[in-house]
Each structure stands twice: as structure tokens, then as C-alpha cells.
Amino acid sequence: MKLLEIEGLEVRYGGIRAVKGVDLAVDEGELVCLIGANGAGKSSTLRAIVGLTRAAAGSVRYKGAEIAGRPAFELVREGLVMVPEGRGIFAQLTVAENLVMGAFVRDDAAAIRKDRERIYALFPRLEERHGQTGGTLSGGEQQMLAIGRALMSRPKLLLLDEPSMGLAPLLVAKIFEIVRDIASQGVTILLVEQNAKLALEAASRGYVMESGTITLADDAKKLLADPKVREAYLGESVG
Amino acid sequence: MDIFIQQLINGVTLGSVYAVVALGYTMVYGIIQLINFAHGEVVLIGAMVAFSVITALAPGGWPPLMVVAAGTMVAIPVCMAIGYGLERAAYRPLRNAPRLAPLISAIGMSIILQHLALLVWSRNFIAFPQIIRSEPYHIGGAIITNVQIAIIATSVAMMAGLALIVYRTRLGTAMRATAQNQHVAGLMGVDINRIIAVTFLIAAALAAVAGVMVGSYYGIAHYQMGSLLGLKAFSAAVLGGIGNLPGAMLGGVLLGVVEALGAGYIGDFTDNWFGSNYQDVFAFMVLIAVLVFRPTGLLGERVGERT
Numbered sequence: 001m002k003l004l005e006i007e008g009l010e011v012r013y014g015g016i017r018a019v020k021g022v023d024l025a026v027d028e029g030e031l032v033c034l035i036g037a038n039g040a041g042k043s044s045t046l047r048a049i050v051g052l053t054r055a056a057a058g059s060v061r062y063k064g065a066e067i068a069g070r071p072a073f074e075l076v077r078e079g080l081v082m083v084p085e086g087r088g089i090f091a092q093l094t095v096a097e098n099l100v101m102g103a104f105v106r107d108d109a110a111a112i113r114k115d116r117e118r119i120y121a122l123f124p125r126l127e128e129r130h131g132q133t134g135g136t137l138s139g140g141e142q143q144m145l146a147i148g149r150a151l152m153s154r155p156k157l158l159l160l161d162e163p164s165m166g167l168a169p170l171l172v173a174k175i176f177e178i179v180r181d182i183a184s185q186g187v188t189i190l191l192v193e194q195n196a197k198l199a200l201e202a203a204s205r206g207y208v209m210e211s212g213t214i215t216l217a218d219d220a221k222k223l224l225a226d227p228k229v230r231e232a233y234l235g236e237s238v239g
Numbered sequence: 240m241d242i243f244i245q246q247l248i249n250g251v252t253l254g255s256v257y258a259v260v261a262l263g264y265t266m267v268y269g270i271i272q273l274i275n276f277a278h279g280e281v282v283l284i285g286a287m288v289a290f291s292v293i294t295a296l297a298p299g300g301w302p303p304l305m306v307v308a309a310g311t312m313v314a315i316p317v318c319m320a321i322g323y324g325l326e327r328a329a330y331r332p333l334r335n336a337p338r339l340a341p342l343i344s345a346i347g348m349s350i351i352l353q354h355l356a357l358l359v360w361s362r363n364f365i366a367f368p369q370i371i372r373s374e375p376y377h378i379g380g381a382i383i384t385n386v387q388i389a390i391i392a393t394s395v396a397m398m399a400g401l402a403l404i405v406y407r408t409r410l411g412t413a414m415r416a417t418a419q420n421q422h423v424a425g426l427m428g429v430d431i432n433r434i435i436a437v438t439f440l441i442a443a444a445l446a447a448v449a450g451v452m453v454g455s456y457y458g459i460a461h462y463q464m465g466s467l468l469g470l471k472a473f474s475a476a477v478l479g480g481i482g483n484l485p486g487a488m489l490g491g492v493l494l495g496v497v498e499a500l501g502a503g504y505i506g507d508f509t510d511n512w513f514g515s516n517y518q519d520v521f522a523f524m525v526l527i528a529v530l531v532f533r534p535t536g537l538l539g540e541r542v543g544e545r546t
């Protein structure tokens with residue numbers, strides 16, 4: 001079943017068309033990646049899905065219902081959650097308070113506590129630092145907190161915007177491991193990444209975005225083998 | 240009588256009222272970076288409404304405390320309605336406008352509220368019925384009255400209650416999160432409009448109680464009392480660091496003390512050239528000094544942008 005279905009999505013900033021008619025779909029249970037160079041329009045696409053940026057045209061359907069134009073805060077209650085580019089940690093709230101915010105839409109206190117323990121088990125560093133403010137964490141810890149916080153809402157569809165951005169290689173590997181782990185637990189994921197290789201290795205399908213349009217869409221394995229992708233995004237020269 | 244201790248007591252009393260009003264400025268600023276210039280007029284309306292209720296009930300022979308409490312209980316919802324109305328009608332439509340626009344709107348609202356008070360309560364000074372007899376207590380050569388004790392205790396209780404809400408509840412966490420990053424708070428499922436409205440409601444409720452307290456303390460009210468009080472409380476918020484709650488509390492009390500000590504000693508220091516009627520000057524000297532030497536305020540971290 002299609003959990004997310006986008007057709008003809010357009011995003012404009014003033015006169016600039018940053019997203020020019022994008023079609024994209026994510027089935028329930030899938031891990032799909034959207035790759036492309038800086039400025040291709042990936043973040044704009046994600047922001048338009050959750051209503052942080054207005055869609056100038058096109059339709060966005062989630063669980064079969066049109067959601068274009070609905071505000072982000074309403075969608076969270078329906079399980080559509082985004083981890084924004086740059087993580088969006090509340091710098092002056094503690095780690096624990098950031099997690100409380102993640103569970104803002106929930107009322108089941110006992111289950112929330114259990115989930116928090118699960119997050120702390122997944123990211124022991126967060127438990128060690130639960131009383132520290134978010135701004136004092138390292139980039140990797142902040143990314144873990146951002147993902148953990150999103151999980152606290154029990155998402156159905158998780159949109160991740162460049163979770164590996166700015167992290168050291170070891171941490172990048174760790175983050176991808178966690179993303180796969182979350183996906184294997186049944187959370188549907190749309191992953192935006194500039195690290196095309198790792199994203200395609202983790203995902204089952206992928207979309208390639210260039211200057212506001214989808215130029216390729218295929219199984220992740222086929223994209224990994226595609227010479228155009230290899231040359232443009234995997235830094236290989238194909239002879 | 241020890242002037243120093245006496246002025247300290249008077250200063251802390253007045254300062255705790257400033258602190259309660261300053262909290263309203265700082266909460267609203269923290270969440271939408273707006274200086275709500277109409278906040279002083281919300282205090283004014285609180286005082287006036289309480290005055291009307293107390294005047295009406297005073298001859299009824301009820302216990303005086305109950306009469307004052309009744310006045311407060313009417314003033315609070317009236318002020319909350321005004322605070323909510325201000326946000327909905329005057330500020331929310333301008334949320335994405337240039338920063339000057341809501342500021343001008345706020346000044347306009349303060350003028351409208353002031354003149355509304357003028358229409359309803361006349362241009363005269365009106366005397367609060369002195370139904371609570373002032374009982375003096377002697378401490379260390381100075382006097383503290385039961386009214387002063389009540390004002391300080393009420394202010395402390397309200398500040399503690401506010402701190403509990405802001406730092407210990409989910410609503411408070413959402414308020415702080417919204418103050419830091421509205422978009423991300425929205426991504427957590429927070430309805431920003433609701434949080435902003437709640438902020439205005441809380442600020443207005445505090446203002447209502449502050450209005451009753453200044454009215455009871457001075458025993459008089461006037462339709463222009465909100466502007467000077469508002470400016471002083473705003474100065475207190477800036478002194479503590481605008482947007483910072485503990486800062487507003489500290490700034491309020493400090494300002495009250497500076498003002499009281501200033502008024503107590505200005506005659507001695509200027510060979511009686513200036514008298515205690517110059518006491519209002521101190522708040523603004525403090526404001527100017529803070530803006531020049533420490534624009535972030537005592538506890539604040541970020542400077543307000545200059546636009």
C-alpha cells in the first residue's frame with residue numbers, strides 16, 4: 001500500500017522554482033532514499049510534504065488522504081514526522097526535555113517512559129547526558145537526539161533530512177546502522193542524503209533529484225550500478 | 240527610624256509588583272520577540288475592574304479579604320480576555336510582517352485601552368476603598384505593613400507558580416521549545432498559535448493581579464497609571480535580560496529597590512535640590528545604563544536584534 005504519494009509537486013521561493021513537478025511514492029514499510037547534489041531541492045520537497053513550506057502546485061497524499069496545505073503540527077499526530085536538516089535540537093532544553101517534546105502528541109505516560117528507556121538503550125550517550133542542554137552536545141550526539149526525539153512520537157513515516165551531514169565517518173556509519181535498524185522495526189522511511197553510496201546501500205529504492213526534478217527512479221541496487229549515478233554521485237570516473 | 244531598611248522594604252514591595260508585570264513583557268518577548276507595549280494597560284484595566292468590584296461590594300459587610308479576592312477574581316478573566324484579544328486582533332495578523340508593524344500595533348492598542356479606561360472610569364484619580372486596615376509591624380527600626388507582606392507573598396507565590404508551569408510541565412516545556420524554534424516545535428506536534436495564546440493569557444492574568452496590588456498599595460488608580468508602570472516593568476525586564484524569566488524577577492525587585500533607595504537618599508545627596516518626587520527618574524537611568532553597558536541584561540544571553 002502506498003503510504004506517501006506525491007504528484008506534480010512544485011515549490012517556489014519568490015520567482016525561483018526550487019521543485020518543479022516532482023512525482024514520488026513510498027510504500028508502507030519501505031526505506032526509500034532521495035539523493036542529489038546540494039541545492040537540488042531535496043529539503044524543499046520534504047518541507048513541502050510536512051507543510052513547513054507551501055506547495056505551489058501538486059498533490060501530497062498520506063495514507064490516501066490529501067495533506068498539501070495542512071500544518072506540520074497536525075500531521076505529527078497522524079504519524080508523519082520529519083527530522084529537519086541541521087537537526088533542530090532545542091539548544092536550551094535538556095536532552096530529557098528534548099525527548100519530552102518528541103512525545104508531545106502522546107498521552108500514554110507509562111508507554112512514553114518505556115520508549116524513553118528504549119531510546120536510551122539505543123543511544124547510551126543520551127542517557128549519560130540526559131540533564132545537559134542540547135546545545136552542549138556534539139554534532140553526532142545531536143543527530144542521535146534528533147532521531148531519538150522523532151522516535152518518541154512513534155512515527156509511521158519518518159522523513160530524515162541529511163542525518164549524516166557534518167559527521168565524522170565512524171559516526172556516519174553508526175547513523176546509517178540506526179536508520180536501517182529503525183526501518184527493520186517497521187517504520188517507513190524517506191531518507192534524504194548527499195552520501196549517495198551509503199543511502200543507496202541502505203534503501204530498497206531510490207530517487208535522484210537534479211535542479212528541482214527527479215531524473216532517475218529505480219531499485220537502489222540498479223541505481224548503485226548505474227554509470228550515470230556512479231559518475232555523478234559516487235565520485236567514480238566511468239571509463 | 241532606619242531609612243535604609245525602610246526604603247529596602249518599600250523597594251522590595253514595589254519591586255515584586257514590577258517583577259510580576261515584567262514577567263508578562265519578558266514571556267511575550269521570549270516567544271514572539273514582540274514588546275507588548277499594551278501590557279501596562281492590561282495592568283491598568285485589572286486595577287480598574289478590581290476597583291469597581293471592590294467599591295460595589297464594600298458596603299455589603301463582607302470580610303475585607305473576600306471583597307479584594309472577589310475583585311481579583313473578576314479582574315483576572317477580564318484581563319485574560321483582553322490579552323487574548325490583543326494577540327488575536329492586533330499581533331497575530333502581523334506575525335510575518337516587518338518587526339516595526341506589530342510594535343506600532345502594540346502602541347496603538349495601549350492608546351485604545353487607555354482611552355477605554357478613560358471612558359469607563361473617568362479622567363479623575365479614583366480612590367480605592369481602604370477596606371483592609373493597614374497594620375504596621377516593626378522590624379529593625381523600620382515598619383512593614385500587612386499590605387506589604389501580602390503583596391510580597393502574593394508576588395512570590397505567583398512567580399513560584401509560573402516557574403512550576405514553565406519548568407516542570409509539558410505545557411511549559413512546549414512554551415520554552417516554541418520560544419527557541421517555532422518551526423521545530425511545530426514538527427513536534429505543537430500548535431504554535433495555541434502556545435502563543437496561552438502565553439498571552441498567563442501574562443494577562445499576572446497583570447491583573449499586579450493591577451490589584453498597585454491599586455491597593457497606593458490606594459488610588461488613574462487611567463494613565465499603566466503607561467509609567469508598564470515602562471518601569473519593561474525596564475526591569477530589560478535589566479534582567481529580556482526573554483529571561485528569572486531575569487525579569489530579579490530585574491523587577493532590583494529596580495524597585497534602586498528606585499526606593501534613590502528616592503530615600505536623593506535629597507541628601509543633592510543638598511535637597513531634588514526631592515523624592517524624582518523617584519521615577521531612576522528606573523529610566525537604570526534602563527539607559529543597561530542598554531549602554533550590558534544590552535543583554537543581567538541574566539540574558541542574546542541581544543535583541545536591531546532592526
Ligand SMILES: Nc1ncnc2c1ncn2[C@@H]1O[C@H](COP(=O)(O)OP(=O)(O)O)[C@@H](O)[C@H]1O
Pocket residue numbers: 013016018036037038039040041042043044045
Ligand atoms: N527559504 C528559501 N528562500 C529562497 N530560496 C531557497 C530557500 N530554501 C531553499 N532555497 C533555494 O531552493 C533551492 C533548493 O534548495 P533545497 O531544497 O534546500 O535543496 P537541497 O536540500 O537539495 O540542498 C536552492 O537553490 C536554494 O537556494
Ligand SMILES: [Mg+2]
Pocket residue numbers: 039042043044085161162
Ligand atoms: Mg537540504
